[in-house]
Amino acid sequence: MTGKRRRTLGLVGLALVWALVAAGCGADEKPAAPGAPAGERGGVFRTAVEEFNFTGAFDPTGEYLGAAWGYLQALTRTLMNYKHVAGTAGNELFPDLAADKPQVSPDGLTYTFKLKQGVKFGPPLDREITSKDIEYAFSRINNKALTAQYGFYYTVIKGLDTKATSIGDIEGIETPDDKTIVFHLTQPTGDFLYRLAMPATTPIPQEVAKCFTKPGDYGRFVISSGPYMIAGSDKLDASSCGAMKPISGFDPTKKLNMVRNPNYDQATDDLRSNFVDGISVTINTNTVDIFNRVQAGQLDSNYSSKPPRTVLAQYLTNPDKKKLLHSNSGDRTWYLYFNLLTPPFDDVHVRKAVNFVIDKAAMQQAWGGATGGRIATHIMPPEMLNNKLNESYDPYASPDHHGDEAKAKEEMKQSRYDSNKDGVCDHASCKNLLMVNRNTAPWTDAEPVVVESLKKLGIGVRPRELESSYDTIQIVKNMVPIALNAGWGKDYADPYTFASPLFESTSIIAEGNNNYALVGITQQQVQEIGIKAPSSGLPPSVDADIASCLKLPAVTPEEADARIDCWANFDKKLMEEIVPWAPYLWESVNTITNPSVTKFEFDQFAGLPSFTQIAVNNKVNANTLT
C-alpha cells in the first residue's frame, strides 16, 4: 500500500472513529482512577529517546533500568503498585493484582495475598492471570542463567537464592489455588510490599516464556498484564517456540509502540487512568532535535532526555512556554563522596569541614539553578522520607548555602591533619588529591566550585574528567579519595534502597562497588580486595542500624510512620557521625511538553512522565502504531 493511500485511509478511519466517539460521548465514559483529575481520552502519547540503553534487553526478569520500568508500568501489573503520580502520593503502595493488602503473620514472615478476579493477560493469550503465573515470575528470578539483576531483593523468600540451574518451584512460595499466593520469608522484611511492586515480579505466562531460556530473550515477547500491550502482540504466533517471531511494536534499535490491551478491564484497576490510546517511543540520537520536535508538535514531550541548557533557558524566560516546563523531584541525590580509608578523609573532622565549606548554592547554579534541583542538606531525598526530614534539617547550614568558611575551619582545627590549628590542612596528604569527575556539563561546571571551596581548607585536588568516571570509582582498588560524579536514585520508595547499596558493608565488592565511601569495610574485605587500611583504623559500620530499620513492618500507616522515623534517624546518624558524603543536590527531572498534552503527570516510581496518567489531544490514531 502506498504511503498516500495509507494516509487517506487513515484520515477516513480517524473521521469515522471521531464520529463514533462524538456520538457515544458521555454515554460510555470509562471511569478515571479515583482522585485523579479527568483528562481527555484518546490520541497517542509520542516521545523519543536517544537510545533505550536497557540493561537486560527489556526482559522484566532482569531489566534494571529506571526508564524501562516506566515502560513496563504501562505493560504490566504487579501484586502491589503505585498510582504513578508525583510526590509522596506517588510513592504510596496500593493493591494492584492483589484484591487487598496481604494478611501478614504476627512474626512478619508470612504474606498471604488473594488475587482480583477478571484480570487477564493480553493477546495473543486470553486467559485470567493466576497465582501460578506470579510464582513463575519468581522461578525465573531464581534461575541463575536468566540473571535477575535485582534478584537479591527476593532472597528473603525461603528457597530463593538466584542460583537455581533450572526453573522450578520455590519452597517459600505456595499457590493453594489460582487466586491465592503465599510467601514465606526467612526474616522480617518491612519493605517486602515494595519489592512486590517491582517489574520482575509481574506475572509471566509460562506457555510463552518457557521458550526463552537466555537472559533478555523474552524482552521482545513481553505479554501484557496491564492496560497496554506492545503493538503487534495480537499477531504473535504463540503456538510453538519455533513459530514465535519478535513482536513488531518493539525494536530495540528503533521504537517501542504500545496500544491498548483489549483484554484489560479498567474496572479492576483503581490506580491507572489510561487516557491515551497508544504510546509511541522512537529512537532519536539528536537530543536537540527531540526538543525541537516537541516544540513543533511532532512529539508530545521528552521522556528520559535531559533538556539542554539552551532549551531550558527558552522555556524559563518565556512566560507562555514556562507552563510547558514541568519540574519534579527525581528521588535522586548527587554528592561528593569521601573515601574513608584515604587520608585526609579518614578523619571525620575533615569530612565535616568539607560539608561546611562547600558552596552548594554555586553548585546548584551549575546545575541550572532551582530548575536543576533543590540543594541537598542530607542523604535521602525528602520524598523518600515522606518529608519527615526535609531541607529544614541541615546539619552543615551556611548563609544562603554558600558555605561557611569560619565553621569549616573550626572543624578542621580539630583534625589531626591541621598540626598548627589554623583551620587549614598542612599535611602532605591534603595536596594533589585525585578527584574524579564526569566529562560533561553540569559536572564540569560544578568542578571549579568544588576545587575553590576545598582550597579554603588547604585541600588541593587534581580533577580528572573521565568518560569512564563511574567505572573508575566502582573499582575499589583505584582508591579514589574524592569524586564529584556520584549520584544515586531509589529502586523503590523505601530508604533501604539507599541504605543497603551505599552504606552496608556486604555491598562492598571489588568491582561494581556502590559503597564508594567504604562504610563498614571489614579487615577481611581489605585483604581480599588487596588495599591498605589507614593507621587510624577502619571506618565504623552501620550494618546494625540498617538491619534494625529493615525489619520494621510497614503494612499499617502507623507501622509505616515508625519505619520512616527509623530511616530518618539513620540519615541523621550518617550526616552527623559517619559523614561519608557531602550531598549537594536533590535533582529535579525536567519535562517539556507540547500544548497537545492536556494533562501532565509524573510517575514518582519511575522518575519520569507517567504513561498511565498523561492525556493528549493530538488525535493521532493508535491504529497507525505497528
Add this chain to the structure above:
Amino acid sequence: MWRYIVRRLMWVVVVMLVITLVTYLIFFVLSPSDPAVAFAGRQPTPEIVAEVSRQFGLDKPVYVQYALFVKRLFLGDEYGWPGLGFSFTTRSPVRDLLIDRFAVTAQLAFGAALIWLAIGIPIGVASAIKRRSLIDRLSMGFALFFVSAPVFWLGLMGLWLFWFKWHVSPGTGYVAIGESFTSWFGHMIMPWTVLALLYAAFYARMTRGNLLETMAQDYIRTARVKGLPEWKVIFKHGLRASLTPVVTMIGLDLGALFGGAIVTESVFNLQGLGQWAIQSVFNDDLPSILAVTVVLALAIAIANLIVDIVYAYLDPRVRYT
C-alpha cells in the same frame, strides 16, 4: 593483473587480522573496566558478574576469546555467517544489526558521493578554465566556506531552516526506500547535501589544481596546435588525466565514510555504522565494536584495491604484476 588482485585480497585478510587483534587488545585487555560489570545491573553481586561474564564469553582467557572470534568470523556461528555474536546491549545478533546499519551508511555515503562529484568537479573545471575570473573567485570562496564550516553546524542550520522554519523538509530520521520512496528521499537529501558540501569543496579545489597543472603540459599544447576544439582539449585530454587522483580520493573517502560519518548520522538520526560505533564504545558493547572495526577495515582495504585497479585502467603507464 589477476595475480595482483589475489595477492592483494590475501593481504586484506592479514590486515583485518592485525586490526582485529589490536582492537581486541585495546578493548578486552587494556580496558580499565570489566564490561560484565556494566551489564550486571547497578548493584552487581560477584555471582551476577560471573554469570554475565560466562554468558558473554568473557570468562575465557583473552587468546581463547580471540581465537574463537576469528573462527566464528570465518566459519559463522549460531546466528549465521559471518559469525559476529550477539550485542551485549540489545542481545540481538550483531550480524542483523550490522546489515541494517550498513544499508543506512551505504545509502548515505553513495548518495553524498554522487552529489559531491556532481557539484565539486564542474566547479573545479569551471574555476580552472576561467582562472582568476569572478567564477573562479566565487568557486574558491564556496570551497573555502564549506571546508571551514563544521558538518554538525551545517546539519543543525539545515534542519533549523528547512525543517523547523520553512517546513520543506521532513526533518531527521530514516525511512526505508521500500516504505516510501518520496519519504526516503526527503529524509536523505539533507544529510546527503550536508555531507557532500564538505567533500565537494575539497574536490573542487583538487580538480582545479590538477586541471591547471595538466593544461600546462606539452601534449595539451600539441592538441591545440593540431586544431582540436578547445572543449575537446579540455574534456577529452585534460580532464581525463587530471581526474586520476580524484578517482583515488573517491575510493578512500567512500571507504572512510563507512565508519566515519558519525556526526552526520548523529545530527540527522541516521542509525548507521558510525553512530553505532560511538554508541558501542560508550556502552562497552564489545561484539558491536569488533563488528564495526571489521567492516570499516574491510571497506577501506577493498576501496584501496578497487582504486588501484581503476587507476591501472585509467593510466596505461600503470601496470601490476
